[in-house]
Amino acid sequence: MPLTIRDAGPGDAVACAAIYRPYVLDTTITFETEPPTVAEMAERIEQATRSYAWLVAELDECVIGYAYARPFAARPAYRWSCEVSVYLETGRRRTGAGRALYRMLLPRLVERGYRVAVAKTTLPNDASLGLHAALGFQPVGVHRRIGWKHGAWHDVAITQLALVTDDGPPAPLATSDGPPTPLVTDDGPPETN
Numbered sequence: 001m002p003l004t005i006r007d008a009g010p011g012d013a014v015a016c017a018a019i020y021r022p023y024v025l026d027t028t029i030t031f032e033t034e035p036p037t038v039a040e041m042a043e044r045i046e047q048a049t050r051s052y053a054w055l056v057a058e059l060d061e062c063v064i065g066y067a068y069a070r071p072f073a074a075r076p077a078y079r080w081s082c083e084v085s086v087y088l089e090t091g092r093r094r095t096g097a098g099r100a101l102y103r104m105l106l107p108r109l110v111e112r113g114y115r116v117a118v119a120k121t122t123l124p125n126d127a128s129l130g131l132h133a134a135l136g137f138q139p140v141g142v143h144r145r146i147g148w149k150h151g152a153w154h155d156v157a158i159t160q161l162a163l164v165t166d167d168g169p170p171a172p173l174a175t176s177d178g179p180p181t182p183l184v185t186d187d188g189p190p191e192t193n
Contacts, residue, residue, distance in 0.1 A: 055067050080116065
């Protein structure tokens with residue numbers, strides 16, 4: 001079956017929360033320690049779609065992963081930068097779904113006026129670093145021993161991608177309040193990372 005990438009909506013909160021839960025409970029990939037409720041996940045989706053983007057990947061009409069952007073930092077001068085993340089169902093890594101999600105997310109961010117995407121990766125995580133490198137993200141540093149989870153300190157690698165390369169003044173950022181719409185259906189075989 002083809003992989004479909006589309007905008008997320010409130011009805012995707014159940015699937016996104018279920019995908020994210022094992023990352024929170026069983027890994028250090030995220031530094032959250034309590035899985036968000038479905039209501040909390042729905043609020044995150046709503047906030048992201050208003051100013052950034054939140055996309056889901058479907059296979060056989062089931063959500064198998066998602067990618068989104070959120071603010072990089074709170075200060076006003078950072079507003080043209082965003083932090084991006086991708087999460088896939090357990091066992092779906094290295095199937096091409098993460099790459100497909102980012103290939104739709106990153107242009108959407110450019111359309112909205114964002115100029116830099118930042119990804120944070122808890123180390124070690126060769127799969128995530130490889131995915132981001134394949135998409136052009138460049139390493140810019142490592143926060144050493146920055147997070148405490150599962151009884152140990154963890155480093156976080158920071159990579160970033162220039163979405164726009166000119167040095168001119170930025171345009172105003174766009175927002176969207178429209179309904180979710182399908183973006184693309186990929187009828188080809190999934191790519192490998």
